[in-house]
Amino acid sequence: MHTLEELKSIATQVRRDIIRMVHACQSGHPGGSLGCADFMTALFFNQLRIDPAKFSMDGKGEDMFFLSNGHISPVFYSVLARRGYFPVSELATFRRLHSRLQGHPATLEGLPGIRVASGSLGQGLSVAVGAALAKKLAGDDKLVWVLMGDGEQQEGQIWEAAMFAGARKVDNLIGVIDYNGKQIDGPVDEVMPLGDLKAKYEAFGWKVISFDGNDIAQTVDTLNQARNKACGGQPQLLLMKTEMGMGVDFMMGTHKWHGSAPNDAQAASALAQLPETLGDY
Amino acid sequence: MEIKIFGHKDTRSGFGDGLLELGRRNPKVVALCADLTGSLKMDAFAKEFPERFFQTGIAEANMMGIAAGLATGGYIPFTGTFANFSTGRVYDQIRQSIAYSGKNVKICASHAGVTLGEDGATHQILEDIGMMKMLPGMAVVVPADYNQTKAATIAMAEWDGPVYLRFGRPKWPIFMPEDAPFVIGKADQLTEGEHLTIVATGHMVWIALLAAQQLDKEGIRAEVINMHTIKPLDEAAVLNSVRKTGCVVTAEEHQMAGGLGESIASLLVRQMPVPMEMVAVNDRFGQSGTPEELLVEYGLDADHIVAAARKALQRKG
Numbered sequence: 038m039h040t041l042e043e044l045k046s047i048a049t050q051v052r053r054d055i056i057r058m059v060h061a062c063q064s065g066h067p068g069g070s071l072g073c074a075d076f077m078t079a080l081f082f083n084q085l086r087i088d089p090a091k092f093s094m095d096g097k098g099e100d101m102f103f104l105s106n107g108h109i110s111p112v113f114y115s116v117l118a119r120r121g122y123f124p125v126s127e128l129a130t131f132r133r134l135h136s137r138l139q140g141h142p143a144t145l146e147g148l149p150g151i152r153v154a155s156g157s158l159g160q161g162l163s164v165a166v167g168a169a170l171a172k173k174l175a176g177d178d179k180l181v182w183v184l185m186g187d188g189e190q191q192e193g194q195i196w197e198a199a200m201f202a203g204a205r206k207v208d209n210l211i212g213v214i215d216y217n218g219k220q221i222d223g224p225v226d227e228v229m230p231l232g233d234l235k236a237k238y239e240a241f242g243w244k245v246i247s248f249d250g251n252d253i254a255q256t257v258d259t260l261n262q263a264r265n266k267a268c269g270g271q272p273q274l275l276l277m278k279t280e281m282g283m284g285v286d287f288m289m290g291t292h293k294w295h296g297s298a299p300n301d302a303q304a305a306s307a308l309a310q311l312p313e314t315l316g317d318y
Numbered sequence: 319m320e321i322k323i324f325g326h327k328d329t330r331s332g333f334g335d336g337l338l339e340l341g342r343r344n345p346k347v348v349a350l351c352a353d354l355t356g357s358l359k360m361d362a363f364a365k366e367f368p369e370r371f372f373q374t375g376i377a378e379a380n381m382m383g384i385a386a387g388l389a390t391g392g393y394i395p396f397t398g399t400f401a402n403f404s405t406g407r408v409y410d411q412i413r414q415s416i417a418y419s420g421k422n423v424k425i426c427a428s429h430a431g432v433t434l435g436e437d438g439a440t441h442q443i444l445e446d447i448g449m450m451k452m453l454p455g456m457a458v459v460v461p462a463d464y465n466q467t468k469a470a471t472i473a474m475a476e477w478d479g480p481v482y483l484r485f486g487r488p489k490w491p492i493f494m495p496e497d498a499p500f501v502i503g504k505a506d507q508l509t510e511g512e513h514l515t516i517v518a519t520g521h522m523v524w525i526a527l528l529a530a531q532q533l534d535k536e537g538i539r540a541e542v543i544n545m546h547t548i549k550p551l552d553e554a555a556v557l558n559s560v561r562k563t564g565c566v567v568t569a570e571e572h573q574m575a576g577g578l579g580e581s582i583a584s585l586l587v588r589q590m591p592v593p594m595e596m597v598a599v600n601d602r603f604g605q606s607g608t609p610e611e612l613l614v615e616y617g618l619d620a621d622h623i624v625a626a627a628r629k630a631l632q633r634k635g
Contacts, residue, residue: 094390095392096390096391097392143418144419144420145418145419145420152419153387153390153419154414154415154418157413160379160383160411160415163381163411164384164386164387164390164415165387166380166383166384167384167388167389167390167391168390168391169387170372170384170387170388171387171388171390171391171392171393172391174348174369174370174391175391175392193379194377194379194380194411197377197379200377201374201377201380201384
């Protein structure tokens with residue numbers, strides 16, 4: 038287990054990785070990646086019961102994680118590499134020809150840590166429900182986690198899966214929504230307001246917990262709380278408030294950095310705000 | 319030329335009976351259905367293996383995703399709904415969560431083609447073979463009768479990777495022996511002949527046999543190939559036959575675009591160009607009617623295959 042200071046330091050390096058990956062290939066999604074860096078760090082370094090050296094597709098006997106909003110692949114790849122799933126140096130191949138680090142996560146290239154392709158939104162919750170059912174069938178008491186975007190909640194399939202998970206009491210499942218309030222075209226409230234997500238999930242039979250996903254202490258507490266309450270007859274939803282672009286001043290408070298890469302000067306400015314902690318790749 | 323018939327049964331019952339047998343043989347087999355358990359004949363499996371059966375309600379996209387998740391966990395999921403909702407409605411889910419993700423999901427699709435009958439065009443999908451065969455790594459299996467659908471269902475569990483299994487609603491003659499071996503990707507040659515090759519799939523194999531009987535009376539000997547696997551295509555079976563006969567007719571209950579005929583044409587134009595005719599639906603949607611009426615209306619009856627055969631033979635010279 039890592040201390041809060043250690044987790045903060047890892048999250049800072051993860052943010053550096055994100056900026057450097059997206060800058061190097063001049064494409065990718067830094068905003069949401071930066072916003073989820075604290076959560077992904079807390080999840081992979083303090084929460085998930087996993088053994089990166091023994092990664093298996095079926096994830097038997099360990100917790101499983103699925104990324105539904107696949108465009109925030111930079112934060113996923115960085116955390117996987119830093120956690121030991123594959124060499125950190127491979128982050129340099131992000132979005133390049135023949136790389137295992139596709140723009141959006143994929144399994145065909147055989148990158149350890151990835152169990153399903155994602156990028157076309159709305160599908161991850163269904164897959165996680167299936168994986169959770171498989172764990173129940175196999176008598177495996179570990180948990181299935183899935184991260185979704187808030188804009189992604191606009192997809193109808195999310196609600197098919199939410200309905201199923203609640204109705205069938207898929208209680209070894211923990212869904213997390215990155216509630217940063219922004220999507221490509223602008224604020225979620227303008228593009229397509231989501232209404233009361235807490236009430237909506239609760240209506241489908243979920244237990245909902247809200248927290249600040251950029252407060253690492255609160256994040257660690259919330260994840261522990263969710264794990265301890267798992268398997269109590271209800272699936273759980275963590276409504277995670279984050280700031281898109283968190284950690285880089287000029288990327289915060291706007292949807293502009295959802296899917297655009299910083300130029301050289303912007304990258305230098307961003308990296309100056311995020312001093313190296315674990316060493317660059 | 320005589321064809322032995324063992325009775326009449328719907329191909330979907332072959333799926334249901336195959337699935338039940340598979341459930342008894344293989345504890346990894348699980349099944350999902352989107353509110354069509356009776357139509358897909360999955361009730362026996364659901365009753366005998368309630369813990370391995372998942373009713374998803376009318377939510378096909380979610381069903382495909384859950385299947386991908388179950389496959390990730392090491393199970394072999396069989397999804398069941400109508401062919402229309404098994405493909406077009408969930409193409410993106412199949413593409414991303416199943417095919418591109420390399421998941422071992424078996425997509426089982428009933429009520430395909432115009433022989434569905436009275437329900438009409440909304441349900442008579444004629445594009446599904448094309449959509450599924452275009453997906454990298456997706457096998458496409460279209461068995462010809464009850465016995466073969468049962469055998470194909472059982473064989474699919476051993477196939478490593480996603481499979482699309484297409485079958486139908488009406489009772490249909492059973493002409494494949496119960497114990498006939500079924501190998502995905504290995505076609506059945508049903509008759510021997512030297513004048514013409516007829517390559518057919520699904521319900522149309524029976525109609526191709528009727529056409530071959532008619533041709534036989536005129537002294538034209540046709541080789542009928544039951545191409546139950548559209549992908550991977552048994553190229554050797556086609557080339558060996560066409561090398562002998564020099565012309566070919568394909569027959570399918572599907573759009574001409576994207577179907578079996580196009581797969582055969584693509585093979586022949588690259589390796590052995592010969593006169594060829596395609597019996598298929600030509601850029602039309604279906605409509606209500608009896609299966610028999612619709613087969614005639616859409617040019618899929620034995621007379622149309624015979625006419626196509628004459629045209630191909632004429633061009634052969």
